[in-house]
Amino acid sequence: MNLLKKTDHNAMYLFAGVLGMFLIGGVMTTIVPALTEKSWRQETKGTRPYTAAQKRGKAIYKREGCWYCHTQQVRTLEADRATTRSGWRGVKAPISTPGEYVRDKPHMLGTRRIGPDLARVGGKYDRSWHRTHFMNPRHLVPGSVMPPFPWLVKRDGGKEFEDLVEYIQTLGRTINWRPDNDYER
Ligand code: HEC
Numbered sequence: 151m152n153l154l155k156k157t158d159h160n161a162m163y164l165f166a167g168v169l170g171m172f173l174i175g176g177v178m179t180t181i182v183p184a185l186t187e188k189s190w191r192q193e194t195k196g197t198r199p200y201t202a203a204q205k206r207g208k209a210i211y212k213r214e215g216c217w218y219c220h221t222q223q224v225r226t227l228e229a230d231r232a233t234t235r236s237g238w239r240g241v242k243a244p245i246s247t248p249g250e251y252v253r254d255k256p257h258m259l260g261t262r263r264i265g266p267d268l269a270r271v272g273g274k275y276d277r278s279w280h281r282t283h284f285m286n287p288r289h290l291v292p293g294s295v296m297p298p299f300p301w302l303v304k305r306d307g308g309k310e311f312e313d314l315v316e317y318i319q320t321l322g323r324t325i326n327w328r329p330d331n332d333y334e335r
Pocket of ligand 1: 211214215216217218219220264265266267268271274287288291294295296297299314318
């Protein structure tokens with residue numbers, strides 16, 4: 151009772167109380183789940199270490215800023231799963247699970263979706279599609295706002311392009327959810 155009265159007369163008590171509540175909320179929603187939820191650190195069955203080429207491809211993905219426009223996460227929202235963009239021929243894209251990202255350091259989850267989500271794009275298109283798309287996305291998708299990346303295809307006889315495609319084809323392929331359309335190497 152005494153304490154309650156004090157908070158009425160002294161803003162510092164009120165401030166400390168608010169801060170305390172905020173801290174408890176923060177710890178309970180960010181730190182405690184990470185410590186108690188063990189499944190987060192268990193990798194999904196089928197996860198493989200990146201090959202040297204895939205690692206180089208991921209570095210290019212990072213360097214070129216693909217993640218400014220693309221996310222890599224199928225959220226629980228119906229809008230994410232049901233879209234033909236993420237799914238394939240009526241098969242809905244499975245929701246992303248933490249175990250699929252265990253080997254991703256740093257992860258490329260992304261925050262903005264100027265372009266479509268790429269979490270399940272592996273195997274959706276073949277190499278020649280990607281080549282044309284990187285040369286100029288508007289050749290395939292009229293009105294696309296994705297910038298052309300011709301240097302990836304041209305530089306070093308297309309070595310960077312090969313590496314990047316190796317990486318892209320791994321995306322979302324830990325789970326074999328779209329078996330009819332495995333890409334051809
Ligand atoms: C300025 C934003 C922007 C940047 C940067 C960007 N993209 Fe895109 N991307 C888009 C948009 C918009 C689309 C949808 C239209 C299209 O397919 O061209 C797209 C489509 C794609 C698709 C086809 C996805 C699908 O499901 O059809 C792939 C693959 C892709 N981008 C890969 C990349 C890669 C790899 C990079 C980095 C080298 C990159 N993008 C950089 C905006 C961007």
